[in-house]
Amino acid sequence: MPLDDTILTTNNVSKTFGSKTKAVEALRDVSFSVARNELCILLGPSGCGKSTLLNIVAGLEDPTSGSVSLDGEIIHGPSRQRGMVFQSYTSFPWLTVFENVEYGMKLNGVPKAERTERAEKFIELVHLSRFRDAYPNTLSGGMKQRVAIARTLANEPEILLMDEPFGALDAETRWHMQEMLLEIVETTHTTILLVTHDIQEAIFLADKIVFLSANPGRLKTVLDLEFKKGAELKSKEDLIALPGYLECEREITALMRAEAGKSEEDY
Amino acid sequence: MTGTIGQSTTPDKISGVAKRSMADTSSKTPRRRFFEFKKDIPTSWSITLGVAVWVSFFGVWEFAVWQQWANDILLPGPVKVLSALYTMFADNGFLNDVLISVWRVLLSFALACAVAIPLGILMGTFRTVEAFFSPFVSAWRYLPAPSFIPLLLMWFGAGDMQKLSLLFIGVIWFLITLITDYVKSVPADLIRTSVTLGGNRLQVLRTVVVPASLPNITIAMRQMLAVSWTYLVIAEITAADAGIGAVMMRAKRFLHVDEIMAGILVIGVLGLMFDFLLRQVYRFAFPYLEGRH
Numbered sequence: 001m002p003l004d005d006t007i008l009t010t011n012n013v014s015k016t017f018g019s020k021t022k023a024v025e026a027l028r029d030v031s032f033s034v035a036r037n038e039l040c041i042l043l044g045p046s047g048c049g050k051s052t053l054l055n056i057v058a059g060l061e062d063p064t065s066g067s068v069s070l071d072g073e074i075i076h077g078p079s080r081q082r083g084m085v086f087q088s089y090t091s092f093p094w095l096t097v098f099e100n101v102e103y104g105m106k107l108n109g110v111p112k113a114e115r116t117e118r119a120e121k122f123i124e125l126v127h128l129s130r131f132r133d134a135y136p137n138t139l140s141g142g143m144k145q146r147v148a149i150a151r152t153l154a155n156e157p158e159i160l161l162m163d164e165p166f167g168a169l170d171a172e173t174r175w176h177m178q179e180m181l182l183e184i185v186e187t188t189h190t191t192i193l194l195v196t197h198d199i200q201e202a203i204f205l206a207d208k209i210v211f212l213s214a215n216p217g218r219l220k221t222v223l224d225l226e227f228k229k230g231a232e233l234k235s236k237e238d239l240i241a242l243p244g245y246l247e248c249e250r251e252i253t254a255l256m257r258a259e260a261g262k263s264e265e266d267y
Numbered sequence: 268m269t270g271t272i273g274q275s276t277t278p279d280k281i282s283g284v285a286k287r288s289m290a291d292t293s294s295k296t297p298r299r300r301f302f303e304f305k306k307d308i309p310t311s312w313s314i315t316l317g318v319a320v321w322v323s324f325f326g327v328w329e330f331a332v333w334q335q336w337a338n339d340i341l342l343p344g345p346v347k348v349l350s351a352l353y354t355m356f357a358d359n360g361f362l363n364d365v366l367i368s369v370w371r372v373l374l375s376f377a378l379a380c381a382v383a384i385p386l387g388i389l390m391g392t393f394r395t396v397e398a399f400f401s402p403f404v405s406a407w408r409y410l411p412a413p414s415f416i417p418l419l420l421m422w423f424g425a426g427d428m429q430k431l432s433l434l435f436i437g438v439i440w441f442l443i444t445l446i447t448d449y450v451k452s453v454p455a456d457l458i459r460t461s462v463t464l465g466g467n468r469l470q471v472l473r474t475v476v477v478p479a480s481l482p483n484i485t486i487a488m489r490q491m492l493a494v495s496w497t498y499l500v501i502a503e504i505t506a507a508d509a510g511i512g513a514v515m516m517r518a519k520r521f522l523h524v525d526e527i528m529a530g531i532l533v534i535g536v537l538g539l540m541f542d543f544l545l546r547q548v549y550r551f552a553f554p555y556l557e558g559r560h
Contacts, residue, residue, distance in 0.1 A: 058459075058463055059463075060459055060462070060463070078459075078462045078463045079463075079465060080463070080464055080465030082463060083463050083464060084459065084460065084463040086456045086459065088454065088456045090457055090459075090460040092457065092475070092478070092479075093479075093555055093556070094478045094479070094481075094553070094555050103461075103464065103474070104464035104465060107461070107464055107465050107466045107470050107474070108465045135554075135555040136555075137555055137556065137557070148460070151464070152463075152464070155464050155465065161463070
């Protein structure tokens with residue numbers, strides 16, 4: 001990967017929680033990078049610290065050692081450059097869909113006319129125009145996540161961080177959301193770093209999979225998904241029909257099981 | 268993973284079956300029983316039952332008076348109490364006393380809120396603010412407000428200041444504690460969302476913490492306003508020349524039990540009115556919560 005194409009890098013990020021006497025090592029020397037316009041997936045078994053790593057990238061937590069840099073500059077604390085979509089529903093219930101999407105731009109002093117235009121564009125992009133003036137309380141889980149995605153994208157971050165964004169949704173809604181995310185990537189060319197433990201989701205969405213091992217979280221391998229190169233994936237069915245898909249899923253499942261087996265006493 | 272693959276082949280069929288079976292159960296209405304575990308009842312039932320309890324209460328009361336179970340000076344009938352209430356309002360200027368009491372409650376409560384709401388919000392948001400104030404607030408919470416009455420009487424005499432400060436002390440500590448807890452329960456992810464969208468501390472406080480906790484703050488106010496009425500009566504009974512409690516104590520001196528009961532009735536009605544009012548405020552101010560409460 002050419003260096004100028006890199007947007008985000010983590011350099012030997014380590015994280016230890018707790019006191020000196022009862023310390024829990026969550027991450028050890030994790031280094032990887034995300035290229036511009038890439039959809040990078042952080043995958044690994046539970047306890048591999050992938051969510052912690054994402055929080056560090058977001059600036060919500062500080063690494064114990066190591067650093068994260070965006071566009072070559074070391075990050076300190078959260079900023080609008082690294083917008084985050086959470087697994088829990090984070091639409092503000094007292095704001096309508098439109099006001100939710102407009103929210104981030106309002107914080108950053110975007111003028112009203114531009115705010116309205118951008119909000120409307122991204123509400124359209126996530127197919128929620130019909131619900132523009134609805135309160136989140138009246139929306140389904142999938143729709144709430146779409147609001148969160150539109151809100152973050154409308155704020156024009158350098159990179160979109162997603163922490164198991166579809167984890168709380170039922171299977172059918174999850175497919176729709178995954179397909180919609182690929183649609184969005186195609187039109188907006190957003191760089192995305194997404195955490196998941198769902199192997200199929202990872203293969204379907206990823207340009208690149210960063211696989212972490214558990215206890216403590218370390219970089220195990222980076223998968224480039226050669227079999228997907230050049231294929232146009234519109235739906236889950238396209239993916240499953242692709243030669244090499246099953247082999248890839250089998251490989252990652254084996255990786256996952258090997259890691260999970262290491263910490264069997266945890267279950 | 269295998270679960271999702273299996274489902275993907277026949278999603279329509281599965282949901283179709285589920286819908287049909289649901290329709291089947293709802294078409295058969297089983298015979299309704301009077302005692303049913305945790306089951307909703309029709310509105311007509313709850314209205315009838317709600318009226319029935321009051322009819323029984325007044326019925327038993329009137330019956331007891333008619334049967335002369337107690338001296339009728341000590342136990343006047345409901346009709347006598349209502350006519351005493353009428354006389355009090357029409358001839359004795361009771362309205363003035365009611366207004367004085369309402370004013371005492373509202374002013375002291377407004378002052379308590381003016382302190383408790385900002386402080387509770389800050390304590391619930393910032394652990395440092397909480398660590399500073401919490402030991403102080405908790406200690407005061409365990410001191411019964413009426414124990415300050417002798418002190419307040421010496422400081423402020425029997426005037427309004429003594430009443431207002433008792434009512435203030437009576438609710439402020441609980442109000443702070445309740446609001447702090449409610450603010451603490453604002454989901455962390457809402458705050459983290461705002462921060463990763465570029466919100467600074469003041470913006471997060473103003474656009475997330477405050478609006479997210481306002482509905483619960485209103486609930487805390489409703490709960491503590493009821494307590495405020497309790498302290499009002501205590502304050503007015505111990506020393507006062509005006510107000511509902513003072514009128515009741517004067518009535519006691521003249522053995523006017525009907526007037527005492529009328530006073531109790533008025534306090535009850537006022538309490539219900541304010542509760543209803545705050546309920547309406549809640550519904551009006553937070554329309555987005557419709558259907559959740």
